[in-house]
Amino acid sequence: MNDKVNKPQNRREQIDQIVVTAQQMREIEGRIFKAGMPVAALMEKVALRIAARIQSLYPLSNRMKVGVLVGPGHNGGDALVVARELHFQGYEVLIYRPLSKIKELTSYHSDYAASLGIPFYDEIEPFQECDLIIDGLFGFGLERDISGNIGNEIALLNEWAQPIISIDLPSGIHTDTGAVLGTAIRATRTLCLGLWKLAFLQDRGLEYIGDAELIDFDIPLTDIWAILGKPVAIARMTKAAALNCLPLHRNLLTHKYKQGHLLLICGSKRYSGAAILSGLGARASGVGMLSIAIPESLKPLLVNHLPDALIIGCAETPSGAIADLPDTVDLSNYTAIASGPGLTVDAKLVVQSVFGAECPLILDADALNILAQLRTIPTLLRRREATVLTPHVGEFKRLFPDSAELLPDRISAVRKASQLSKAIILLKGAKTAIADAGESLWLIPESTPALARGGSGDILTGLMGGLIAQPIKQQESLAKIVATAAWWHAQAGILAAKERSELGVDPLTLSQYLIRVLLALLN
Ligand SMILES: NC(=O)C1=CN([C@@H]2O[C@H](COP(=O)(O)OP(=O)(O)OC[C@H]3O[C@@H](n4cnc5c(N)ncnc54)[C@H](O)[C@@H]3O)[C@@H](O)[C@H]2O)[C@@H](O)CC1
Numbered sequence: 001m002n003d004k005v006n007k008p009q010n011r012r013e014q015i016d017q018i019v020v021t022a023q024q025m026r027e028i029e030g031r032i033f034k035a036g037m038p039v040a041a042l043m044e045k046v047a048l049r050i051a052a053r054i055q056s057l058y059p060l061s062n063r064m065k066v067g068v069l070v071g072p073g074h075n076g077g078d079a080l081v082v083a084r085e086l087h088f089q090g091y092e093v094l095i096y097r098p099l100s101k102i103k104e105l106t107s108y109h110s111d112y113a114a115s116l117g118i119p120f121y122d123e124i125e126p127f128q129e130c131d132l133i134i135d136g137l138f139g140f141g142l143e144r145d146i147s148g149n150i151g152n153e154i155a156l157l158n159e160w161a162q163p164i165i166s167i168d169l170p171s172g173i174h175t176d177t178g179a180v181l182g183t184a185i186r187a188t189r190t191l192c193l194g195l196w197k198l199a200f201l202q203d204r205g206l207e208y209i210g211d212a213e214l215i216d217f218d219i220p221l222t223d224i225w226a227i228l229g230k231p232v233a234i235a236r237m238t239k240a241a242a243l244n245c246l247p248l249h250r251n252l253l254t255h256k257y258k259q260g261h262l263l264l265i266c267g268s269k270r271y272s273g274a275a276i277l278s279g280l281g282a283r284a285s286g287v288g289m290l291s292i293a294i295p296e297s298l299k300p301l302l303v304n305h306l307p308d309a310l311i312i313g314c315a316e317t318p319s320g321a322i323a324d325l326p327d328t329v330d331l332s333n334y335t336a337i338a339s340g341p342g343l344t345v346d347a348k349l350v351v352q353s354v355f356g357a358e359c360p361l362i363l364d365a366d367a368l369n370i371l372a373q374l375r376t377i378p379t380l381l382r383r384r385e386a387t388v389l390t391p392h393v394g395e396f397k398r399l400f401p402d403s404a405e406l407l408p409d410r411i412s413a414v415r416k417a418s419q420l421s422k423a424i425i426l427l428k429g430a431k432t433a434i435a436d437a438g439e440s441l442w443l444i445p446e447s448t449p450a451l452a453r454g455g456s457g458d459i460l461t462g463l464m465g466g467l468i469a470q471p472i473k474q475q476e477s478l479a480k481i482v483a484t485a486a487w488w489h490a491q492a493g494i495l496a497a498k499e500r501s502e503l504g505v506d507p508l509t510l511s512q513y514l515i516r517v518l519l520a521l522l523n
């Protein structure tokens, strides 16, 4: 079983971890062309794979009318090759080509398609009859807003019911930020070509991208590393990447204190459930020892739910928040501390008291609000050990008002905040992003809106604390372990949603699916 964990990654596993900007994609392609690959040959190869995929998704039935939207660049060129192939396979094809000034290679394909008798149109109206639309208007070459008539025609097209497959990117979506440039195609599915573009990992463009899949066209890994460096600065957290950071196999001679000791500081009279949920998340991590500091009056409740945890009753403020940790607590006993869920901002003293701890510190929820009151950046810069912050966008804005100006470009915003504060920051969302002070950036590519539910973040805090507390392979960075926790959490959500529907993923259920994610990996 250990062999499974240590096995070298195959090409597809490596490709799946890579994310590029438009500029990087251009440079990588540039190397391929410079090495001798003809541009036309590459276009043919890519487009044949796209055509094959489209045929498997939409097999030819008696009547299948396909509308192909063709832009002025090589995205349009790809679309024309697809149009030609589908025509030869017996699909009824029509082409919308709104711009007459087009690149040379694209114009050759355009001439040939026309010579075959495929009809061309410069208005969208006739395409309402189509069973399927293929969007090859713009790919990663789109630099300015789509304007004028094309914009209006896209808006009209978006109101129709037939499926739309976008080639490379939905036309109108910015390759790096996911922003809508004027108007954009709302695709049912997008076939991303060669390497994942950044837009697929930004929340903003997701509603336009639809289902996303990668069409590999054998870009040599050496050309990728030559442009991106190795290890890459921005990576997608996939199963293959997570494998090394999960505590799947224990040392035979281990004992409980060797498996990490997490201190969770959470809960208040007002929010007692948050303490339970964080505790359940931590328990699922398999951490050797779990201590939970909570207001004294919650002790019976916590013992009831987590009999395995060491419950530390703390003095309470008049509002029922933790006033301070008891003198008997020695912070040097823990391998990680996680604080925040359910604390309320009245627990200011206790949050302040853990800043001096010499182990990784994870701050979430109210601990983040308290941090913002204490002045985020100077406070974090005084920390000697690593700090991990797990804000959602609202908390992020309170913590880092200056970096938040970069929103909705979440990736740039989280990276800047991390550089300024030297903390590892996990910005929650549909595509959660984890930045490590400019060192690395991890993105969680798969998740489910089923997780958008009060309390699911509390599970994540406990799980992450428990994972960080454990002895993970030394060469793995803390940011990668944080990203692994987020991956694990998201996978549990996906699995639970599959079996119980998106409404069936309450946080308690979510905590029970965490272990099933590991079981699936082991089997
Ligand atoms: N070389 C090849 O054959 C390959 C082609 N690929 C395809 O090529 C695409 C990139 O091709 P290009 O660099 O030609 O770029 P695009 O086809 O994405 O579009 C750029 C073209 O649109 C024009 N343009 C940009 N913004 C506009 C606007 N707002 N209104 C009107 N015109 C505008 C530009 O002047 C340029 O002619 C990829 O997305 C992909 O589909 C690659 O993925 C694979 C290899």
Ligand SMILES: Nc1ncnc2c1ncn2[C@@H]1O[C@H](COP(=O)(O)OP(=O)(O)O)[C@@H](O)[C@H]1O
Pocket: 365, 392, 428, 429, 430, 431, 432, 447, 448, 449, 450, 451, 452, 453, 454, 455, 456, 457, 458, 459, 460, 489
């Ligand atoms: N639309 C979505 N798609 C996928 N995951 C989501 C979505 N919305 C929220 N999440 C995830 O759900 C969790 C919510 O956490 P948080 O906002 O802290 O909630 P709470 O504090 O109530 O527990 C985060 O892990 C976040 O990434």
Ligand SMILES: [K+]
Pocket: 075, 135, 136, 137, 138, 139, 166, 167, 168, 169, 170, 171
């Ligand atoms: K496109």
